[in-house]
Amino acid sequence: MPIYTKTGDKGQTGLFSSGKSKKNRISKASLRIEAIGSIDEANTSLGLAASFIKGQKLKEKIIEIQRHLFEVGSILAGAKIRIDKYLPKKTEKEIDEMDKILPELTHFILPGGGNSGSLLFMARTFVRRAERRVVDLSEKEKIAPEVLIYLNRLSDYVYTLARYSNFKEKIEEEAWSR
8 A cells, every 4th residue: 555645635634533524634734733743743853862762761761752642643633532641640750750860950951962862852842842833723722631731741751851861871961051
């Protein structure tokens, strides 16, 4: 089966539906598709970061995030699924666990470090953009609140993963100063 369908040649794309109804086709420039695309960008950037990570445990955490982002994208596309309502709490718990071993933050730090840490800091910016796009969409259409909550926690989680990755590689954080 070819990857191309030609159904989007006129600038429309389909959402999840029970059939091929025209009402489930929307402009590729819509807020909903922009939000879904931003989720995809965040997911892809995390995959890139994972390809540079040496530790299996950290890689598994990123793959788990990627699976959740696929769920978020599917929800935004109309799939009749829900995100686990405990996911934000689980995310907070994992942040807290990493924070226990990380140096205390007493100042702003510059994003960077090793390859994986730098790519995770970059992935965080994609997560934050995705969150902004979903918030924008939520101001015009109904979005499950747990999606917004999860995306908000996820940017903090990816930030912490970046710090954790640099810490594991023994790369010092660079403090921001004026």
